[in-house]
Amino acid sequence: MDTLKFVALSCLAWACGSSAVAAPQGDAEAGRVAFAAACARCHQVGPSARAGFGPQLNGIVGRRAGATTDHRYSAALKNSKIVWTEQSLSRFIKDPEGTVPGTSMRFFGLGYTDRKVTDLVAYLRTYPPLQGRAKQQP
Template identity: 60%
Template sequence: MNRSSRQGPVVAMLLATTLSSHAASPVGDPAAGAAAFRMCASCHQVGPSAHSVFGPQLNGVIGRRAGTLADYAYSPAMRKSGIVWNEQTLARFLRDPGDTVPGTKMRLWGIGDERKIANLLAYLRQYPPVK
């Protein structure tokens, strides 16, 4: 058995491990998400009295069509994006808002820490739409 034939199974195993770790997103911790949300709170609100200010309020954001809150003036790009916010689309947007929705008004460079994104999503899941 030559060296390259011995490396094949090892390379395949490493590749499978890498792919599966990227496919599964971390579960997230709502308490850590609350701490991480502090950086968002200058523009966004959540909770029973939340309203849109510099950014849209985020109650019920998961499952909501992007650019549809009546009390916020979204960018034309966001209104036309066709995105429905779910775990994957929100994570992608948090990683790189400008790449996800070119022309967005979001003023965030992006979050590169997957754990922080998972924590933020866990925190936001706690806030259904306010009736």
């Protein structure tokens, strides 16, 4: 009985809790379209993704800012100590310079609705971190 209680409690505090507080689900398919239109000229995702004008974005939710090894980041982003969450990612997409002053991501997300940003984040979540390649520090 005690064990069960413990499992239930840790579930609340940890695994189940984290999905329970997740942002409203976005539409990953709409996010794919938005990504292709607004992000893909600088960013890649998928098994063969590498840095282009910007860093590859596999596994970006949960990743430390500035952590890929094949992109030269601005000192601002590298030193920002951000770990990307849905919230910080959404803020950055809407306003890169306002979120990380001095970032080299020159992109004007102005006009992005919250809906579109949620969709973008839902799309990015479908790409897990690259496995078995030294592209990303843990």
